[in-house]
Amino acid sequence: MKWTSATLNLSPIRKTFQSAGAVGKTFFLLSMASVLFFVLLSVGSYLQAAKVTTSPVSSMKGLAASVSNLFFIDMLGMEVPHLNRDFQKSTFSQGNVVHFAFRFLTDINPRDPQSLIASEVPGLELDKTTVLRTSKATNPSEPVDYVPSPQVLQINNSPSETPVSTPNPTKEPASTPQPLKSAGNNVAFIYQTHSNESFLPELKGVTNPDEAYSDKINVIQVGERLAQNLEKVGIGAVHSTTVYPGVVKDFKYPYSYKYSLKTLQEAVSAHPDLDYYFDIHRDSAARSRTTVTIDNKDYAQVYFIIGGKNPNWKKNEEFANQIHQILEAKHPGISKGIHAKTENEGNGLYNQNFSPNNILIEVGGPFNTLEECYRTTDWLAEAISEVILNAKKVNAPAVALKK
Incomplete structure (x- = not known):
C-alpha cells in the first residue's frame, strides 16, 4: 500500500504549522x-x-x-x-x-x-575510579597510579643506593625471595605487588616523585610493620619480602600481579590456615592528598582499592568496609575511602578473585616519610585485628552447656 499525505491525514498539521507565526x-x-x-x-x-x-x-x-x-x-x-x-x-x-x-x-x-x-x-584511565565508600577526610581525592619506566626501576635498584633514614627500623627487606615462616596457625598474609614503591624523604639524591622506587627501602617495610603489629595481638602473620624486579627474570611491570599471584599460591600451599590477604602499596599523589595532621602529628592516609573485574567484588568490598568503618570511627581522616577500578582504569582484578578477604591498601604517597606510614600502619593494624578477632568469635564453635 502506498502511503500519501491524504492517507496519513497530515494536512491539518501542515496547515497549522504554515499558518503559525x-x-x-x-x-x-x-x-x-x-x-x-x-x-x-x-x-x-x-x-x-x-x-x-x-x-x-x-x-x-x-x-x-x-x-x-x-x-x-x-x-x-x-x-x-x-x-x-x-x-x-x-x-x-x-x-x-x-x-x-x-x-x-x-x-x-x-x-x-x-x-x-x-x-x-588499558592505562589511559588509570586515575579514574568510582568511589564506593566516602570518608571523613578533609582532602578527598582519587588515588593516582604511575607506571615507572624500566630505566627508573633499573637505576633505583643499583647496589650503591642507601636509605637516608630508617625511623623505627624493622628487618631490612631483602632483594631475594625469603622462606616463609614455619607452618602454624598463621591466618594473615601480607605482600607487596609493587614492592619497589618507595618514599622520597628516605632516599638519597632522589627528588623526582616519578623516581621514588627502591629495592632497599620501600613499602615492604610498611608491610613488615603491619605483620609485627598483628603478631603482637596474637594474630599469626606471614610476610613476603620478595622484591620482584630483582628476582624475576625479564621482569615486566604490567605483569606484576601475575608475579604476586604465584606468591599467594605458594603462601597458601605452605600455610593452609591463611584466610586474610593484604597487598600493601603506596599511592603516587602529592603530599597534600596523602597526608593528614592529627594531634599535631602527620599521618599517611590510606586508600582501599577494589577490582571491578572481579565477579565477587562485593565480598571483598564488604571486608574492606569493615576495616574502613573502624578507622572512620576511631581515627577520622586517616582513610580516603574505598575506590573501585576496572581493567581500563588499572589492573581491574588485583588478584582479589583469589579470596573474598583479599584487599589492596595504599599507604601514603611518594612524599610521605616511613615514620608517617608507620603511625598509620599501627592504627590500620588495630582495625584489621578487630575485624579478624571479631570474625573468630562469630565462627567459633558453640560450647555445649553442662546439664
Whole structure:
C-alpha cells in the first residue's frame, strides 16, 4: 500500500504549522526536540538495563554519572523561575543536549578525545575510579597510579643506593625471595605487588616523585610493620619480602600481579590456615592528598582499592568496609575511602578473585616519610585485628552447656 499525505491525514498539521507565526514555529520545534530528547533517554535507559554486569563501576554509572550538577539545576529551573540562568549557558542548549545524549548512550565524551580510545586501551584511565565508600577526610581525592619506566626501576635498584633514614627500623627487606615462616596457625598474609614503591624523604639524591622506587627501602617495610603489629595481638602473620624486579627474570611491570599471584599460591600451599590477604602499596599523589595532621602529628592516609573485574567484588568490598568503618570511627581522616577500578582504569582484578578477604591498601604517597606510614600502619593494624578477632568469635564453635 502506498502511503500519501491524504492517507496519513497530515494536512491539518501542515496547515497549522504554515499558518503559525515565528513564536508558534519555535514552540513546535522545541516540543519536537523535547520529545526526541526523552525518546533518546528512554532508549539509553533500556540499553543500559540490558547490560547485565556486576561491576561496581558500571553499577554506579548511568544518568547521574553522565551529566553535571548544573543539569539538575537547569531541570529545577524549568519549574523554579529564580533558578534560571543565562540561556546561552543552559544545559538545555542545543549543543549540550546533543553532547549529553551522545555521552549517555556511548560513554564517550565528545569534548575529550582521549575518551574515544580510553575504554579500549588499558592505562589511559588509570586515575579514574568510582568511589564506593566516602570518608571523613578533609582532602578527598582519587588515588593516582604511575607506571615507572624500566630505566627508573633499573637505576633505583643499583647496589650503591642507601636509605637516608630508617625511623623505627624493622628487618631490612631483602632483594631475594625469603622462606616463609614455619607452618602454624598463621591466618594473615601480607605482600607487596609493587614492592619497589618507595618514599622520597628516605632516599638519597632522589627528588623526582616519578623516581621514588627502591629495592632497599620501600613499602615492604610498611608491610613488615603491619605483620609485627598483628603478631603482637596474637594474630599469626606471614610476610613476603620478595622484591620482584630483582628476582624475576625479564621482569615486566604490567605483569606484576601475575608475579604476586604465584606468591599467594605458594603462601597458601605452605600455610593452609591463611584466610586474610593484604597487598600493601603506596599511592603516587602529592603530599597534600596523602597526608593528614592529627594531634599535631602527620599521618599517611590510606586508600582501599577494589577490582571491578572481579565477579565477587562485593565480598571483598564488604571486608574492606569493615576495616574502613573502624578507622572512620576511631581515627577520622586517616582513610580516603574505598575506590573501585576496572581493567581500563588499572589492573581491574588485583588478584582479589583469589579470596573474598583479599584487599589492596595504599599507604601514603611518594612524599610521605616511613615514620608517617608507620603511625598509620599501627592504627590500620588495630582495625584489621578487630575485624579478624571479631570474625573468630562469630565462627567459633558453640560450647555445649553442662546439664
